[in-house]
């Protein structure tokens with residue numbers, strides 16, 4: 001399949017298999033529920049193949065050394081993306097979950113603060129790292145993950161996600177890091 005076909009079948013799967021849950025987890029939020037997509041083998045495979053394109057150049061060569069996924073739905077997508085690219089996976093987790101020495105970054109949420117951690121040896125200095133999540137909203141999580149990768153001496157090479165929320169400027173915290181999402185919702 002060409003890159004365009006891979007993307008087209010992923011976009012189709014997203015349109016059919018992601019459902020909106022109004023007022024979850026709090027009033028005013030429309031939650032993008034990807035569980036029907038994950039439950040559909042063909043749809044899941046289509047989006048993993050399309051996300052993995054962010055780790056290849058225009059000739060299809062793999063240009064990243066590691067894939068990082070953010071807790072928790074990022075894990076579900078990033079791990080098969082890593083396997084599709086033939087590179088390793090590393091988890092970014094909330095505070096206190098990772099057992100070995102970590103880097104930690106505090107970042108602002110809409111209300112309050114959060115902390116993310118990455119094992120110091122999860123990515124090597126000089127590694128080019130692909131970041132994967134399900135939804136790009138404010139970009140706080142993605143920006144903090146870029147900072148964690150840089151603290152390891154590695155380079156955030158690109159960020160990819162299924163969807164970005166069009167009414168938020170979620171790309172801003174990513175700065176110069178290339179962003180590729182499959183749909184704007």
Ligand code: AMP
Nearest residue numbers: 030031032133135136137138139140141
């Ligand atoms: P962000 O505001 O970009 O830091 O988003 C924080 C995290 O919350 C992301 O990892 C998303 O998985 C999740 N998230 C934010 N908004 C939504 C939404 N409307 N539906 C589903 N997940 C969301």
